[in-house]
Amino acid sequence: MEQTNFAAPGFPSTPFLSVDAGTMDRNLTAMAKRAATAGVSLRPHVKTHKVPQIAQRQLELGAVGLTVATLGEAEVFADAGCTDLFLAYPLWVTPARAARIKSLAGRAALRIGVDSVEGARELGQAVAGSAVQVMVEVDSGHHRSGCRPDDAGAVAQAALDNGLAVAGVFTFPGHGYGPGKRGPAAEQEAAALSAAVASLAAVGVDADTVSGGSTPTAADADASVLNEIRPGVYVFNDSQQVELGTCGWEAVALTAVGTVVSSTGRNVIVDAGSKVLGADQPAWATGGGRILGMPDARITALSEHHATVAVPDSVPLPRRGDILQLVPNHVCAAVNLAEELVVVRDGAPAGTWAVAARGRNS
Amino acid sequence: MEQTNFAAPGFPSTPFLSVDAGTMDRNLTAMAKRAATAGVSLRPHVKTHKVPQIAQRQLELGAVGLTVATLGEAEVFADAGCTDLFLAYPLWVTPARAARIKSLAGRAALRIGVDSVEGARELGQAVAGSAVQVMVEVDSGHHRSGCRPDDAGAVAQAALDNGLAVAGVFTFPGHGYGPGKRGPAAEQEAAALSAAVASLAAVGVDADTVSGGSTPTAADADASVLNEIRPGVYVFNDSQQVELGTCGWEAVALTAVGTVVSSTGRNVIVDAGSKVLGADQPAWATGGGRILGMPDARITALSEHHATVAVPDSVPLPRRGDILQLVPNHVCAAVNLAEELVVVRDGAPAGTWAVAARGRNS
Numbered sequence: 001m002e003q004t005n006f007a008a009p010g011f012p013s014t015p016f017l018s019v020d021a022g023t024m025d026r027n028l029t030a031m032a033k034r035a036a037t038a039g040v041s042l043r044p045h046v047k048t049h050k051v052p053q054i055a056q057r058q059l060e061l062g063a064v065g066l067t068v069a070t071l072g073e074a075e076v077f078a079d080a081g082c083t084d085l086f087l088a089y090p091l092w093v094t095p096a097r098a099a100r101i102k103s104l105a106g107r108a109a110l111r112i113g114v115d116s117v118e119g120a121r122e123l124g125q126a127v128a129g130s131a132v133q134v135m136v137e138v139d140s141g142h143h144r145s146g147c148r149p150d151d152a153g154a155v156a157q158a159a160l161d162n163g164l165a166v167a168g169v170f171t172f173p174g175h176g177y178g179p180g181k182r183g184p185a186a187e188q189e190a191a192a193l194s195a196a197v198a199s200l201a202a203v204g205v206d207a208d209t210v211s212g213g214s215t216p217t218a219a220d221a222d223a224s225v226l227n228e229i230r231p232g233v234y235v236f237n238d239s240q241q242v243e244l245g246t247c248g249w250e251a252v253a254l255t256a257v258g259t260v261v262s263s264t265g266r267n268v269i270v271d272a273g274s275k276v277l278g279a280d281q282p283a284w285a286t287g288g289g290r291i292l293g294m295p296d297a298r299i300t301a302l303s304e305h306h307a308t309v310a311v312p313d314s315v316p317l318p319r320r321g322d323i324l325q326l327v328p329n330h331v332c333a334a335v336n337l338a339e340e341l342v343v344v345r346d347g348a349p350a351g352t353w354a355v356a357a358r359g360r361n362s
Numbered sequence: 363m364e365q366t367n368f369a370a371p372g373f374p375s376t377p378f379l380s381v382d383a384g385t386m387d388r389n390l391t392a393m394a395k396r397a398a399t400a401g402v403s404l405r406p407h408v409k410t411h412k413v414p415q416i417a418q419r420q421l422e423l424g425a426v427g428l429t430v431a432t433l434g435e436a437e438v439f440a441d442a443g444c445t446d447l448f449l450a451y452p453l454w455v456t457p458a459r460a461a462r463i464k465s466l467a468g469r470a471a472l473r474i475g476v477d478s479v480e481g482a483r484e485l486g487q488a489v490a491g492s493a494v495q496v497m498v499e500v501d502s503g504h505h506r507s508g509c510r511p512d513d514a515g516a517v518a519q520a521a522l523d524n525g526l527a528v529a530g531v532f533t534f535p536g537h538g539y540g541p542g543k544r545g546p547a548a549e550q551e552a553a554a555l556s557a558a559v560a561s562l563a564a565v566g567v568d569a570d571t572v573s574g575g576s577t578p579t580a581a582d583a584d585a586s587v588l589n590e591i592r593p594g595v596y597v598f599n600d601s602q603q604v605e606l607g608t609c610g611w612e613a614v615a616l617t618a619v620g621t622v623v624s625s626t627g628r629n630v631i632v633d634a635g636s637k638v639l640g641a642d643q644p645a646w647a648t649g650g651g652r653i654l655g656m657p658d659a660r661i662t663a664l665s666e667h668h669a670t671v672a673v674p675d676s677v678p679l680p681r682r683g684d685i686l687q688l689v690p691n692h693v694c695a696a697v698n699l700a701e702e703l704v705v706v707r708d709g710a711p712a713g714t715w716a717v718a719a720r721g722r723n724s
Contacts, residue, residue: 013433013458013724047666069667071375089667092621092633092683096375115624118682144668145624145631174665259454262477262507269507271454275698276723279641303536304409304694305431305451305723306506320480321454332666336637336699339721359701361637361667362375 003347006257006323010349011342014259014323015272017334018342021350023253024235025057031218031234032061038223043067043086043211045232048332050357051341052080054235065109067230071100072360078108080356086111086211088170088230090119090137090145098126105130111167111209113137115147117158124162133167134159135209136200140192141185142174149195153203160205168209169196170230176217179244179284186220189213194225216246238331239290240282254341255292255325256334258307260318266311268318272326273305278333285329292325299326365709368619368685372711373704376621376685377634379696380704383712385615386597387419393580393596394423400585405429405448405573407594410694412719413703414442416597427471429592433462434722440470442718448473448573450532450592452481452499452507460488467492473529473571475499477509479520486524495529496521497571498562502554503547504536511557515565522567530571531558532592538579541606541646548582551575556587578608600693601652602644616703617654617687618696620669622680629662630680632669634688639664640695647691654687661688 006018035042044058045067055066055077065084068074074085085108091097104110105127114120115137123134136155139146147155156166171192176185189212197207213221213229215237221229233240236254237247258272277289279302288302294315301308307326311317318324328334335341336359340352368380397404406420407429417428417439427446430436436447447470453459466472467489476482477499485496498517501508509517518528533554538547551574559569575583575591577599583591595602598616599609620634639651641664650664656677663670669688673679680686690696697703698721702714 007456013456014454015723089633090623090631092376092623094369094375116682119624139626143626143629144663144665144670261452261454262481264501264505267505269452271451271724274640274642274695275721278636279643279692279695280636281641281643301506303506304698308506320478330641333636333641336666337721359637359699361377362633 004344008349014257015276016257016342017276017338018255018257018344019236019353020253021343021345023251027234027237027251027253028057028061031231032063034218035229036062038221040221040223040226041228043228043230044235045069045230046077047073048232048335049235050335050355051353052077052356053353055080055082064228070361071097072362073357074104074110075100076357076360078104082108084109086135088113088135088137088172090115091123093123093126101127101132102130105132111135113170114155114159115145117154120155120158120164121162124159124164128163133165135167135211136169136196138169138171138192138196140171140173140212141188142172144172144174146171149192150199152196153199153205156200156205157203166200166205168207168211169193169200170211173212173214173217176214177240177244177282182216182244183220186217186222189217190222190225215241216244233331236331239327239329240285242290242327243285249292249295252292252327254331254334255327258324258326260320260322260324263317263320266313266317268309268311270307270309270324270326271305272307274302275304275337276334277302277307277326277328278330278337280330280333289329290327292327366706370711376619377638378619378704379616379638379700380619380706381598381616381715383705383707385613389596389599389613389615390419390423393593394425396580397591398424400583402583402585402588403590405590405592406597407592408439408719409435410594410697411597412697412717413715414439414718415715417442417444432722432724433459434724435719436466436472437462438719438722440466444470446471448497450475450497450499450534452477453485455485455488463489463494464492467494473497475532476517476521477507479516482517482520482526483524486521486526490525495527497529497573498531498558500531500533500554500558502533502535503550504534506534506536508533511554512561514558515561515567518562518567519565528562528567530569530573531555531562532573535574535576535579538576539602539606539644544578544606545582548579548584551579552584552587577603578606595693598693601689601691602647604652605647611654611657614654614689616693616696617689620686620688622682622684622686625679625682628673628675628679630671630673632671632686632688633667634669635667636664637666638696638699639669639688639690640692640699642692642695651691652689654689
């Protein structure tokens with residue numbers, strides 16, 4: 001991306017999140033092409049960006065619909081005109097939620113994840129008469145939500161018995177987030193989904209949609225088993241993806257723009273802390289994030305409004321007032337802290353996008 | 363606190379942040395009494411709660427003013443009527459920020475932190491003619507911002523030379539956040555502040571205000587040196603404070619209310635993940651937070667919308683639909699994710715407080 005003067009008129013005071021529109025568009029186009037080449041549908045997870053304008057671009061580039069994590073996110077994207085939504089979460093359906101689901105199902109094709117016989121029954125009873133379809137979630141090794149693949153048929157049967165159509169099966173191979181893990185995780189994903197498809201077939205249900213694929217595992221997704229992928233992070237990428245080898249620095253589209261406010265020796269303090277970057281830091285990470293254009297620098301500590309950056313001897317020490325671009329470890333967490341994203345095109349400020357679904361956790 | 367039925371009418375859908383007003387008021391009263399007994403002023407850090415109604419209560423109980431981390435926070439609390447603010451951060455003062463500082467100094471007594479000769483000179487030149495006062499920040503061992511205590515006099519002199527009055531010196535003993543560290547950190551805090559006071563005296567400046575004191579170190583603050591403390595977290599407390607031994611569970615006033623949505627064996631999945639609790643997890647923490655009333659349970663993994671809770675054999679396994687109260691590791695981070703806090707009084711819903719300064723990072 002072009003060098004940007006973030007002190008120029010048109011940019012807000014630091015710290016803020018900035019998106020390089022050109023880099024983002026290359027990321028969107030590359031994933032759309034990868035899915036098309038592999039012959040799988042792309043249903044991007046919009047929890048990463050929470051921005052209707054970006055979702056619109058994803059749909060223009062061929063996405064079959066969107067994936068969301070919460071009912072609140074689904075409502076924001078339905079309000080923005082999206083007509084095909086998959087809520088990939090085993091909701092507890094209270095009467096209040098049932099009313100919201102029925103309303104949503106009246107204006108968008110709506111799929112909802114279930115991972116237990118009880119969950120399928122409860123959902124069916126709560127939204128009886130609506131057009132909600134079920135996707136059965138299976139655990140492929142991440143050990144979070146999801147039933148055992150062999151139990152997927154029983155869950156599907158419970159959905160059918162309670163008046164819900166079954167669209168297919170899905171999993172999230174989140175255990176692919178680790179050095180050297182994405183290949184094995186993609187294999188386990190395919191094995192779990194195959195077993196789930198067989199389990200559905202055993203009760204006479206054809207799994208039309210077989211869905212998987214995080215950003216790290218998307219490249220290894222087995223198109224002989226999966227016919228849909230749901231990556232989210234690829235739109236922006238982040239330090240985790242670079243450190244995992246999923247992408248290079250040139251594919252990082254979002255940074256936290258911060259100013260150096262203090263320094264001691266080779267350590268400088270930047271005004272973008274954990275309230276801007278988020279505090280995610282897996283054990284294998286090199287620190288609290290990275291610095292764009294300074295690959296050997298390390299964020300050795302993050303407090304709420306301070307990033308402590310250890311600057312290697314090989315580069316000039318930034319001075320008070322210098323602006324740095326920090327790359328969050330986990331971009332989904334950083335975006336969810338911000339009200340807006342500052343858009344940069346060809347090095348110049350180009351308006352903002354509201355993070356419309358920020359904080360919509362319920 | 364009384365048992366609360368969070369599924370009752372008047373509560374929103376989970377996940378949400380809830381504050382027990384009675385517990386909070388006991389925390390506020392206890393810290394006010396502790397400061398009064400020690401003979402030190404209390405200037406609470408409002409970055410923890412970001413709520414004007416809570417700041418008002420702190421002032422009613424005798425706080426001399428408020429501490430804030432950013433200019434945006436200062437503006438929110440000035441708008442809410444606070445007339446005495448300390449911005450404890452070494453700002454980089456752009457022309458846009460200088461205009462905001464001058465406006466703020468016209469409606470509130472305003473102190474701003476500086477930690478370098480350059481910073482003092484730049485601030486003085488930028489806000490010439492305003493009534494801003496300087497507090498010199500010194501490093502007492504946390505190694506974040508702050509000059510060496512022996513350099514404090516030179517920083518104060520630079521402030522005076524550039525037309526700014528000097529109110530005193532301050533430090534943040536953040537290295538007290540660790541098991542067994544708060545006593546030694548409080549000692550280093552007192553030593554650093556003593557040296558800073560001497561350094562100011564050497565250039566003929568009397569440090570009226572000598573300010574320190576985080577929540578963990580407040581109890582050990584040396585009132586023979588300090589005359590002001592700035593704790594923040596004590597209003598709500600959190601898992602970190604309990605695990606550090608600063609308080610007991612009965613003093614935890616804020617929880618993330620979540621619903622069990624899935625389970626496998628003795629693991630249950632709750633719908634309050636890192637987008638509700640925050641992802642802070644120091645190396646010494648037992649997990650991603652704790653569960654109120656279930657001290658032996660552990661949050662073994664946190665993803666954005668899932669907390670994985672390992673439930674010990676000694677307690678009944680929560681079922682799908684059961685509501686749990688999760689205690690964040692770091693309450694400041696959790697509050698900064700929420701638009702509002704749901705208030706509970708005597709076990710019943712009692713309205714909401716807007717997190718008015720949420721996301722005001724600049």
